[in-house]
Amino acid sequence: MKKDKHIDAMLVEAYQAGDQKAIASLVKRWHFEFCKKAYFMVKDAAASKDIAQESWQTIMDKLHTLEKPSSFKSWALRIVYNKSLDVLRQQSKDRKQETKIETIQVAVDDDYKEDTALKKALLKAIQQLPMHQQIIVRLFYTEDYSLKEISDLLNISVGTAKSRLFHAREKLKLILKDNNYEN
Incomplete structure (x- = not known):
């Protein structure tokens, strides 16, 4: 492990000194690992490759600011992690927008079922929960x-x-009960 950190540190220092070939060596060493980390988070192969690519762009832009070259691995993986979270946030925002569109479409349909009304109430109740x-x-x-x-x-x-999920369920029960959607 120390040997790996030493190699990374040497490559980072070389890149910071102006050796453009050093970044190619870092990419060879870490690109696959970045793709795996991103895939673990977003569960989408194409998105994970894009995340890894965007991460490399950020790494190349900011590598000169890395004060401790031996910490390259954790620093770079944090960038991948943050980029993955950005993608998940965007996906969530997109799904929320789709949900709003679906809700509008359901509202236009006059003969929707009670089941659909409960789903709408549940979505509305979820939006009342704290973000976490x-x-x-x-x-x-x-x-x-x-x-x-x-x-x-x-x-x-x-x-x-587990605790957040439990408390969210309890709060949803109360919200739905207050809105007369009991089973």
């Missing part, structure tokens, strides 16, 4: 992420993810 609970509910129920995957994705413990 909304994210957990959406990742767990909509995206089918496990609690372990959610904890890794959000950089929280599994226990915290």
